[in-house]
Amino acid sequence: MTARAASWLPLSPGERSVAIEVLTHGPLSRSDIARRLDLSAGSLTRLTKPLIESGLLVEVAEGGALPEGRQGRPSQPLDIVAESRTFVGFKITEDMVYGVVTTLRSDIVARHDLPLDSHDPQHVVDVLRAVTAEFARRFPGLAGIGIGLGGRASDRSVVDESAFLGWHDVPLARLLEERTGLPVVVENDLNALVEAESWFGAGRGLDRFAVLTIGAGLGYGLVSGGRRIVSPEDGRGVGRFWMVNPNGPLTPEGERGSAISLLTIPNIRYQVRAATGRDVSYDEVLAMAARGEPMAARVIDEAARALGTLVAQIANFAMPEKILLAGEGVGLVDVAGPAVRQAILANRHPQAAPVNLETKVSDFHDWARGGAVLAIQVLVLGQVQAGS
Numbered sequence: 001m002t003a004r005a006a007s008w009l010p011l012s013p014g015e016r017s018v019a020i021e022v023l024t025h026g027p028l029s030r031s032d033i034a035r036r037l038d039l040s041a042g043s044l045t046r047l048t049k050p051l052i053e054s055g056l057l058v059e060v061a062e063g064g065a066l067p068e069g070r071q072g073r074p075s076q077p078l079d080i081v082a083e084s085r086t087f088v089g090f091k092i093t094e095d096m097v098y099g100v101v102t103t104l105r106s107d108i109v110a111r112h113d114l115p116l117d118s119h120d121p122q123h124v125v126d127v128l129r130a131v132t133a134e135f136a137r138r139f140p141g142l143a144g145i146g147i148g149l150g151g152r153a154s155d156r157s158v159v160d161e162s163a164f165l166g167w168h169d170v171p172l173a174r175l176l177e178e179r180t181g182l183p184v185v186v187e188n189d190l191n192a193l194v195e196a197e198s199w200f201g202a203g204r205g206l207d208r209f210a211v212l213t214i215g216a217g218l219g220y221g222l223v224s225g226g227r228r229i230v231s232p233e234d235g236r237g238v239g240r241f242w243m244v245n246p247n248g249p250l251t252p253e254g255e256r257g258s259a260i261s262l263l264t265i266p267n268i269r270y271q272v273r274a275a276t277g278r279d280v281s282y283d284e285v286l287a288m289a290a291r292g293e294p295m296a297a298r299v300i301d302e303a304a305r306a307l308g309t310l311v312a313q314i315a316n317f318a319m320p321e322k323i324l325l326a327g328e329g330v331g332l333v334d335v336a337g338p339a340v341r342q343a344i345l346a347n348r349h350p351q352a353a354p355v356n357l358e359t360k361v362s363d364f365h366d367w368a369r370g371g372a373v374l375a376i377q378v379l380v381l382g383q384v385q386a387g388s
Contacts, residue, residue, distance in 0.1 A: 014047045021036055086103060087103075089368040105200060112134050121170045133180075144379040153188055185378045193370040194223065201360075214263050241258065245302070263310075272285050282331075283331070300336050307332060308339065
């Protein structure tokens with residue numbers, strides 16, 4: 001299968017700035033755009049004309065509706081034509097490929113998943129191609145593909161290392177481009193999620209914004225000055241060295257008291273299994289704790305206090321306007337919210353402002369959406385460097 005990518009002229013830096021401003025904050029009046037970007041009226045007209053002619057921007061009536069029977073007046077707001085481009089986003093896990101199609105504003109309009117029977121790169125590419133082919137039948141103008149996966153990627157194209165796939169130096173973008181004919185972007189899945197939430201989600205419009213994810217692993221990302229902070233630690237699992245309670249439980253690998261040992265779903269299940277001899281799911285552990293079963297309640301209480309401690313540390317040192325707690329493990333807050341809040345207060349100055357904490361249960365399609373946002377940033381807006 002070879003799909004034909006939707007085409008558009010490369011954007012100049014000025015055009016890109018206008019497009020990003022409208023994409024992330026629109027619809028906006030011309031005066032608002034000029035003020036935000038410190039542009040003269042003439043410069044703004046010069047920059048917006050090609051964006052309107054290419055179909056990327058459109059003049060809309062007040063409230064965002066398209067004007068009837070006319071192109072609009074200069075006083076009418078400008079907005080992105082969200083449906084003018086569609087993008088494929090992928091999240092690769094140990095045993096599944098989760099795929100979505102999104103609009104230019106990252107709204108999910110289709111989902112399709114397939115199992116992984118092998119971690120051989122060619123097999124994974126075959127599965128990615130099959131999902132893309134299914135999407136292409138419904139959306140023939142696909143503009144590109146973004147992939148998020150656990151591990152480290154360089155140049156947004158090569159998987160340098162992925163422990164759960166057993167990969168080293170796999171040129172995933174090139175392999176999939178050869179099979180689909182579409183441009184491909186590859187990045188660490190947490191970085192992709194942070195970008196998506198910063199541009200279109202909980203962090204939209206915020207200068208400083210943090211994301212903490214709990215699930216099979218632990219992830220942390222920070223946005224400052226409206227841009228994601230890029231670190232050499234990206235994709236390296238820093239939660240393993242984020243010590244929360246030196247007297248805390250051991251993991252199967254013998255680590256004691258780290259955020260990984262206390263908070264991740266596999267280690268919470270391990271602690272309950274070691275104490276009770278029962279192998280139960282994470283949801284069952286939460287239900288047992290909610291019923292007051294002693295061992296599960298103790299494990300979940302320790303996890304909740306560890307989570308509150310981490311949130312307080314992030315608030316103390318990064319001073320974000322909001323912290324988003326995401327991932328498939330955030331049901332912990334529903335069961336043990338008071339313990340989380342008590343730990344936050346215990347690790348904050350008594351006169352500190354309340355922590356603006358938002359929780360979001362993220363399924364794997366949310367993570368796949370992050371891949372699509374990477375494609376939007378790189379393929380439409382030309383942001384080649386991470387965090388740029």
